[in-house]
């Protein structure tokens with residue numbers, strides 16, 4: 032018998048990665064639902080009430096820590112995987128691989144890195160302000176006044192542009208990632224896999240279009 | 255048909271290899287790709303040059319030894335076809351054909367187009383069998399197997415271990431191979447007894463050999479000459495999960 036290995040097996044790592052990703056995907060739904068309240072045209076009143084409520088909720092606080100853990104796990108495993116996968120073929124082919132695969136599946140790491148860069152920017156702007164690590168914009172009411180901040184930030188076309196591009200890549204990541212997570216967990220069956228793929232496509236489009244509506248609203252329709 | 259061949263030549267594992275170009279004229283469209291290489295080798299030998307080394311045995315798509323990476327695809331442009339069964343009519347006259355060995359850390363190169371696939375052997379040794387230590391064959395009807403599981407087990411067992419899945423994968427992952435070998439036993443009662451140790455041991459061996467992980471690009475399924483389905487990878491993942499969660503802790507032995 033071989034000695035039990037210390038490092039996690041490939042399959043365990045993919046299981047953990049997929050579970051963290053599912054948590055992140057659920058969070059995105061929650062996050063989008065809250066953000067869409069900004070579009071009600073009530074000067075952010077409903078949105079602000081939701082933010083204050085969530086900010087003061089103990090359960091949400093715990094979930095927030097879980098969220099950080101999920102990001103950390105997903106991203107660090109993503110980097111580890113990329114290194115292992117690249118090392119598995121030290122000598123490359125002369126002819127690029129022509130085997131048919133979906134485009135997005137080949138670029139999960141790259142779309143992931145774009146999401147990561149976006150995430151850093153996003154945290155600097157919203158979360159760090161809340162923690163009082165970065166100064167508030169002057170006309171904000173209180174440290175949770177993300178609506179006021181959204182107005183300032185998104186009326187800058189460059190800033191909105193970065194967000195919009197990031198959402199496109201997030202959509203690409205999710206288009207492959209959604210069904211991939213189920214496959215990694217071993218949930219593949221002729222009965223329901225076609226449905227998972229369809230739901231994944233709808234989810235990816237809904238998430239990227241949904242989030243994109245917000246910068247578009249502040250850039251073009253808010254006055 | 256006339257072709258320009260661009261073939262990887264490398265004297266041995268240590269030597270530095272390079273691509274060599276060989277024009278080849280009057281190739282019959284009925285030749286297989288291996289016969290075309292025989293034809294080239296005859297000419298090389300006649301002119302006193304070293305023939306191209308490649309692996310082959312059955313030449314009928316069952317032994318799995320003949321894998322070559324042809325024009326960017328394992329076993330060439332035709333689907334569900336091994337290199338030995340690939341006809342030259344699949345190519346266009348005058349085409350340049352690039353022939354490379356499988357590229358993977360776990361498949362070290364031996365010579366020219368021949369790679370060492372012992373890593374697959376070691377994965378099999380780690381659990382790709384059923385322990386029957388003594389006795390004659392049992393009465394077949396005493397072990398009922400459902401039609402669907404017997405069919406699926408058989409479909410998994412058609413894997414010839416050629417390594418095309420590894421060659422096709424951007425991560426050089428051997429998941430499709432390991433999955434097929436795990437599934438062929440997992441689906442029938444004879445294999446259930448050792449199912450949990452089997453999946454854990456084979457996966458561990460696969461990791462130790464230096465194959466990459468699965469990114470679910472499904473390229474392996476696309477280029478598998480036997481059309482093995484990625485459903486088996488999901489099955490392996492389930493088997494692995496159940497082994498980890500429900501299996502017994504290993505006793506030291």
Ligand code: HEM
Pocket residue numbers: 045048049052053055056059105106109110112113139140142143144146147150204205207208209211212213215216467468469470
């Ligand atoms: C909101 C953020 C994110 C969500 C919802 C998300 C979701 C997913 C999902 C569902 C998968 C499929 C999991 C699987 O194959 O089992 C995946 C894979 C992946 N993610 Fe993310 N992801 C996010 C952010 C990131 C970031 C920031 C990175 C940074 C590196 C990243 C890197 C990767 C990589 C490399 C894979 C592919 C894993 C593989 O090749 O097997 N992801 N992601």
Ligand code: FES
Pocket residue numbers: 309310311312313314315316317318319320321336337338339
């Ligand atoms: S030589 Fe046996 S499969 Fe091709």
